[in-house]
Amino acid sequence: MHRPHIVILGAGYGGIVTALNLQKKLNANEAQITLVNKEDYHYQAAWLHENAAGSLHHDQLRIPIRDIINEKKINFILDKVVSIKPEEKKIKLEDQTITYDILIIALGFESEMPENHGLEENAFFIGDINSARLIREHLEYNFACYHNEDVKNNGRLNIVIGGGGPTGVEFAGELVDRIPEICKEYDVEKALVRIIMLESEATILPAVDESLQQYATNSLASRGVEIITGATIKECNADTITYEKDGILEVIPTVTKIWTAGVRANSLVIKSGLQTKDGKVAVTGEMKAPDFQDIFVVGDCANVIDQKSGKAFNPTAQITVQQAALVAYNVVAMIKGNKLKTFEPRIKGMVVCLGSHDGIGQIFNKRKLFGWKAPLAKRLVDTQYLLKLGGLSLALKKGKFKFLNS
Ligand SMILES: Cc1cc2nc3c(=O)[nH]c(=O)nc-3n(C[C@H](O)[C@H](O)[C@H](O)COP(=O)(O)OP(=O)(O)OC[C@H]3O[C@@H](n4cnc5c(N)ncnc54)[C@H](O)[C@@H]3O)c2cc1C
Numbered sequence: 001m002h003r004p005h006i007v008i009l010g011a012g013y014g015g016i017v018t019a020l021n022l023q024k025k026l027n028a029n030e031a032q033i034t035l036v037n038k039e040d041y042h043y044q045a046a047w048l049h050e051n052a053a054g055s056l057h058h059d060q061l062r063i064p065i066r067d068i069i070n071e072k073k074i075n076f077i078l079d080k081v082v083s084i085k086p087e088e089k090k091i092k093l094e095d096q097t098i099t100y101d102i103l104i105i106a107l108g109f110e111s112e113m114p115e116n117h118g119l120e121e122n123a124f125f126i127g128d129i130n131s132a133r134l135i136r137e138h139l140e141y142n143f144a145c146y147h148n149e150d151v152k153n154n155g156r157l158n159i160v161i162g163g164g165g166p167t168g169v170e171f172a173g174e175l176v177d178r179i180p181e182i183c184k185e186y187d188v189e190k191a192l193v194r195i196i197m198l199e200s201e202a203t204i205l206p207a208v209d210e211s212l213q214q215y216a217t218n219s220l221a222s223r224g225v226e227i228i229t230g231a232t233i234k235e236c237n238a239d240t241i242t243y244e245k246d247g248i249l250e251v252i253p254t255v256t257k258i259w260t261a262g263v264r265a266n267s268l269v270i271k272s273g274l275q276t277k278d279g280k281v282a283v284t285g286e287m288k289a290p291d292f293q294d295i296f297v298v299g300d301c302a303n304v305i306d307q308k309s310g311k312a313f314n315p316t317a318q319i320t321v322q323q324a325a326l327v328a329y330n331v332v333a334m335i336k337g338n339k340l341k342t343f344e345p346r347i348k349g350m351v352v353c354l355g356s357h358d359g360i361g362q363i364f365n366k367r368k369l370f371g372w373k374a375p376l377a378k379r380l381v382d383t384q385y386l387l388k389l390g391g392l393s394l395a396l397k398k399g400k401f402k403f404l405n406s
Contacts, residue, residue: 004102006101006103007104009084010081011065011106012043013324014104014108014300014321015104016068016324017388018331019035019074020389021325033073034098036077036091036098038081039078040064042389043063043129044317045108045109048132049171052132052171053175053177054139054181060398077098079094080093083271100294101294102294102295104296104327105295106298106299107265108266108300108301109300117235123257124258140182140186143157143185143186146188147187147188155240156256157188158254159195159254160197160254160258162198162241162258163199164204164206166352167260174353195225195226197220199229204217209362211368215360216354216360220354231245231250269297275290280297280302281297283297285343286341287323298320298324306345349361349363349365351377357372361378
């Protein structure tokens with residue numbers, strides 16, 4: 001292949017790690033590399049719940065793309081992908097159309113909300129920096145309104161989280177830490193604020209071990225979170241949310257509903273006509289789109305089956321970064337005529353934080369973490385990621401260890 005044009009769509013975990021690996025492995029005369037992203041920054045989506053709660057400023061989680069790529073090797077296009085045309089090898093952006101020889105799709109996730117319940121119109125979703133910042137501003141605005149109205153509206157102080165999976169639980173943990181500060185700022189009595197979590201299953205964090213579920217439930221409940229399990233959301237409008245539990249409908253007055261219970265792949269992949277399974281591209285072992293030798297897919301857009309369980313792996317940054325490294329390897333192998341490798345994930349564990357000083361986790365398959373060790377483990381992983389991305393200076397600037405960035 002004569003100096004192929006490699007195009008990477010998206011600069012989240014999958015796209016940026018693929019780009020940085022290709023930048024290291026290929027000389028400018030071996031390939032032309034283009035990276036497309038709709039923002040001029042990379043951000044760590046795994047920190048967004050902190051941004052949404054207001055405990056972490058968005059500048060801490062975003063990194064200007066031009067600061068970490070070598071622009072002599074990578075052409076960065078700041079633009080929005082509008083459509084992907086695999087048959088024509090074309091990508092339509094808002095401002096131009098580009099062609100490729102090898103394509104890497106890393107466009108991430110979107111919210112998946114039940115239809116016709118009013119959630120799309122009336123609930124927030126933690127999807128990117130813009131949506132997380134909106135939640136933070138909305139929370140503060142409603143606390144600020146509270147004392148400016150003659151008739152007190154408690155719906156301004158009721159925060160309802162739809163879903164008790166990892167994102168909902170982590171967001172609740174951050175809110176519990178953050179609410180006392182907001183109350184102080186707006187002279188609102190803390191006892192008036194309610195954080196309510198609605199989960200349709202019999203427990204929160206249904207995918208984790210029972211002792212971890214129990215610890216998380218106790219930790220949140222003891223800090224005031226009302227956890228309602230077996231609750232199905234029936235209707236959501238501007239001022240209320242209605243759920244059903246044991247056949248009885250309950251209405252909660254609230255202007256703040258945050259949906260955390262479902263994500264799906266960026267809808268551009270479905271519209272592209274690539275073969276999908278459960279809304280994601282059903283990739284081959286080499287992380288290629290079926291029927292297309294020149295298209296790779298990474299991260300939340302890819303459906304990767306765990307050979308042991310037969311189920312798809314959960315979408316995580318951990319697995320995305322590993323896929324990105326493999327895709328970069330395979331792209332180089334393709335160009336140099338070498339054998340491609342098959343993706344074999346190395347799951348090191350999972351951690352769910354319950355605020356900045358508490359959490360649960362399971363690492364190296366068996367070892368359980370409770371309490372402060374969990375957020376510490378997550379910070380170590382985050383710091384390791386930043387070190388890989390931009391070396392010590394980036395870890396010092398953006399890392400979460402206070403002694404690193406004070
Ligand atoms: C609140 C929260 C907490 C999480 N916590 C964890 C955790 O603790 N551990 C973990 O492993 N995982 C966690 N995850 C999951 C993890 O963030 C995702 O699995 C990961 O972000 C997937 O990476 P990605 O590269 O596929 O997509 P993303 O990181 O979403 O990147 C997609 C990129 O594509 C860009 N883009 C999207 N559409 C377009 C377009 N049309 N045109 C141009 N650019 C576009 C976006 O701007 C973005 O830069 C969490 C997710 C959330 C939301």
